[in-house]
Amino acid sequence: MTSDTPAGRRFRVFNRRRSAPSRARRRLGAAARMLAALALAGGVYTAFAPGAFAEDTRQLSASAQEGKALFDNSCITCHGRNAEGVEGRGPSLIGVGSASVEFQVGTGRMPMTRQEAQAEQKPPQFDKAQVKQMGQYIQELGGGPQIPSGDLTTSLEQDPKALAAGGELFRINCTSCHGFGGAGGALSSGKYAPSLHGATTEQIYAAMLTGPQNMPVFGDNELTPDQKREIITYVKMQLQDDKDPGGLFNLGRYGPVTEGLAIFVVGITILVFAALWIAGKS
Template identity: 45%
Template structure:
């Protein structure tokens, strides 16, 4: 007992006890930490990136470069993020059939699993907008009226006030938003495809994006036409006003001529 007591009073006793405690803590953490799951996730992510690189080499590298650096036929993809890939490939715009002023929407040729792999590879080239979750583009609790205000302020100049689309310069156009999925609308606002400016969360918060999506889905929904009668294609107040002026005034002139002609005949008889 005297020897044990003497060892406890030794100047290095506290250091030894501390080292033993740290070693025990480290051993317990190594034994019970979920390292296997983390390693499995890293392995799955690496596998997805590698498979995405193979898909990229076949379908994208000829225009965007073997490492996403871009070329004369396609822009660089460094930093565009997974959201841009999901939108462009998921809407069929990419791979493009032929160059032109506007890359049009067409039939999707990749499965969603393949799109996810392509997105993982492109995202590995540089940080960019990630693919949104279902909660981010959900319309639950969205303010449709607020979404209408935001849409008319930021979007109607190109897509017109009801999202029917419109012409731009040099053969370009703003596509119709009818039938576009909530996810793709959100991604388009995040990434700014082609002629469209981008609206990151720092500029337009998630709630505002949800409000805009709810407005678009409301004015382009199945019951949208019955809300305000015939909308003449949703061409906007200028075009619809011109229609009303030409045909409405023309009808009044025709009626006036008919009345005058029959009045003259009545007087002669």
């Protein structure tokens, strides 16, 4: 302890003068550490998220640039600039991939003429090359699923069991909506499953990848690419190319037994009425 003497008072004043700069230095040191931490956090964010600053300067390929021009002329009203979507008009296309564009635009479902329960298939407004360009633009803009190149069916010479395997997969995953004959059918709320009889291999593969309308998405973790090819092989060879066993006047590929029964019932009814008419005349 210091005594209450002139010497003690001088000692306390000296200590206060020494402590004041020490507190100032502590405050400056804390501020410097905070600024250093903020600078470090900013540097880490910049290093690991460069796309946030480079998005506006994204370099598109020549094909994507052509697709962007088509998009800006025909799609920007509903899907917005840079395909970010417009509320109440059209969803964002970021991440849908070229497969979705090739299905929707290639089948004429897009552009839509009006908002309704389901986009109907129409003659496409763009040719295949333009559809590819628009798909490439959306692909480079946000990524997403793509239709693989090459043959989308399975050769029966290489895999003789592919047709049977595709039929089993089709019956498990597709018949509840598209029917056993692939003719499609009505769903709830004014929607429907379209017929597969005129669908191309690319359209079927893209539909399984993207799940348009009420159709579920069959990602590669649910149906492998080989299984998708087996389903397409079954649809092409059994439902599209194979002759309908029901003959010329069929009932949706239900087979000759069902159609024979229908013909028998109709025929018997006609014969009964004919017999009654003849009896009445005689």
